[in-house]
Amino acid sequence: MTLKGKTALVTGSTSGIGLGIAQVLAEAGANILLNGFGDPAPAIAEIARHGVNVAHHPADLADVAQIEQLFAMAARKFGAVDILVNNAGIQHVAPVEHFPVEAWDKIIALNLSAVFHGSRLALPGMRARGWGRIINIASVHGLVGSTGKAAYVAAKHGVVGLTKVIGLETATSNVTCNALCPGWVLTPLVQQQIDDRAGNGGDPLQAQYDLLAEKQPSQAFVTPRHLGELALFLCSEAGSQVRGAAWNVDGGWLAQ
Ligand code: NAD
Secondary structure, eight states: OOOTTOEEEESSOSSHHHHHHHHHHHHTTOEEEEEOSSOOHHHHHHHHTTTOOEEEEOOOTTSHHHHHHHHHHHHHHHSOOSEEEEOOOOOOOBOGGGOOHHHHHHHIIIIIIHHHHHHHHHHHHHHHHTOEEEEEEOOGGGTSOOTTBHHHHHHHHHHHHHHHHHHHHTTTTTEEEEEEEEOOBOSHHHHHHHHHHHOTTOOHHHHHHHHHHHHOTTOSOBOHHHHHHHHHHHHSGGGTTOOSOEEEESTTGGGO
16 A cells, blocks of 8 residues: 555654654655654654655644644645644643642643644645545543543543544545554653652563553553554555544453
8 A cells, every 4th residue: 555645744753652653654655744842853864764755843732823833834845634643642640639730731732632623624635635534542541541640531532532523524525533542552651650660779670561461461562563554554445434433452451
């Protein structure tokens, strides 16, 4: 399958899952608009290796005005967003009664509201061109809860709901909207949780083992490439009748 001539905007793609998905889409020939914090040079170089057009925009997606600037750049530079991967997300762990209000607001803004804003900005162009894919990176926490993750679980459940609505609203078109729901993927977001578990002087390998053993029966991490390959499938003709789905990729987490 080729995505040559198509443009993918992958939010939060300077590291982790977003970068992994961008790599797989670039390998299939898609031009890539990267987004995310930190030095984008390594991610740009990695994508450019595949001979596709690549650019980066540093928009903070917790800010609606900056999301609009990101889409304005996509139109200027690439003319279209054919594939939107709403991936950027953050985590904060604390019990509800101690959950910092600013952390709640930030997580809802980035993990949920940015998915709405990106989708509303991408859809008119997708409909006009008669083809589009919106792929939301939700989480198993879009389908089940865990203690300490009130904002994250609320936001990801919201993403799964929003995915269903967009899946229905586009059901008679060649635009689809689906969510991927990963279990543990070893990225900076999860490394932080492993480090917190290990604490000062703890054994990080034991903490990693405990983290997997608690929830993920395979006791192996999902990889960004696993998710990228699934995103690529959703872009294919074979994936064209997958609509409004929340597809868990979780080493068996939700089978328990
Ligand atoms: P990560 O920390 O490696 O990457 C997050 C990316 O988002 C980075 O590029 C970062 O710069 C960017 N980002 C952070 N705040 C931003 C903001 N305000 N505006 C724009 N970009 C911002 O995390 P990850 O593990 O790759 O997570 C990616 C997505 O996958 C998130 O939505 C996360 O909830 C989801 N997810 C992760 C796991 C996991 O186990 N790692 C599991 C399920 C779901």
